[in-house]
Amino acid sequence: MKKEKLPKLIVILGPTASGKTELAIKLAKKFNGEIVSADSRQVYREMDIGTAKPLKQQEAKDKKQEYIVKGVPHYMIDIVNPDEEFNVAIYKKIAIKAIKNIQKREKLPFLVGGTGLYIQAIVDNIDFPRVPPQKKLRKKLEKKTKKELFKIYRELDPEGAKLIDKENKRRLIRAIEVCKATKKSFWQQRKKGKPLFDVLQIGIKLPKTELKKRVEKRIDKMFKLGLEREVKKLIKKYGWNIPSMQAIDYQEWKNYFKGKIKLEEIKKEIKIHTLQFSKRQMTWFKRNKRIHWIKNYQKAKKLIKKVF
């Protein structure tokens, strides 16, 4: 059995505020690597404080627009405007290009982030049905009830209808969208491609109490750095009706600017949302049995040396 050798890729993942960025930079320096971010929010320009972007070395006034942190180049950060459409499929396409580019230059790519779906899209080479979101259709379907949507979907894809989450409108709508555009079953089009890379997945695991401390510290810092100012600027420019503003650290301010709640309550709310989010992330990661869970840099270093 002759299988061709795939180029190597190291994934660093973990819940929010677990210290991925710091760890990844250290490892990248050690192994002559470059970083590809796997974060669904850091792709947006102008959203810096709330998404906890790593601090750039210098303002990108030069034409190359490189995002360099402590000497390590980062990709997939600041690549679209907050009001531009962005999603997994777009992410996958650009990120793979970035990874291949790093490999071409004989450097080791590190895929670093907490967006499980984005990471999986790369690692498992998920083959998304080539059906871009159709706004008009979605708007029309959104007006219907869950029951009505389910009926429509069952007509189009009886097999998938048995398995889909009937209560989730968003999923039903996408399933219908794909069926209508392709004239085929949505469920049967959910495919993984052949792996593109030889992947080592490393996860950072922290005790719950410590993660909580880190989350709280990070949020306090965001407030000090001027999160309020950043949010104000964004809503003035774009308003609330863009997907990127649904992110934690941003969505919570809606009531504040309406004068409904106090600053301290926003902070409390953000902390709760962030902690809840980190748990959802762990739920996602937990079922991925290929992740090697580690506690610190030394362990990660050893692991990389051993496996590659």
Next chain:
RNA sequence: GCCGCGGUAGCUCAGGUAGUAGAGCGCGUCUCUGAAAAAGACGAGGUUUCACCAGUGCAAGUCUGGUCCGCGGCA
């Protein structure tokens, strides 16, 4: 000191005419294929228990009396 209101799930509170305690939030578990920091599902919590004590009822968060605590007003 007097008057009024309140003391029910971790928190905020619902609980006509008494009949074996509910909601929202939080918490826990999970799902996830072009919005994923999104969208959704399920579940555990009230020391035999509704601040405490006594009483009337077959039966009392639910009625009566008292005690203790909190809040507001008068003094």
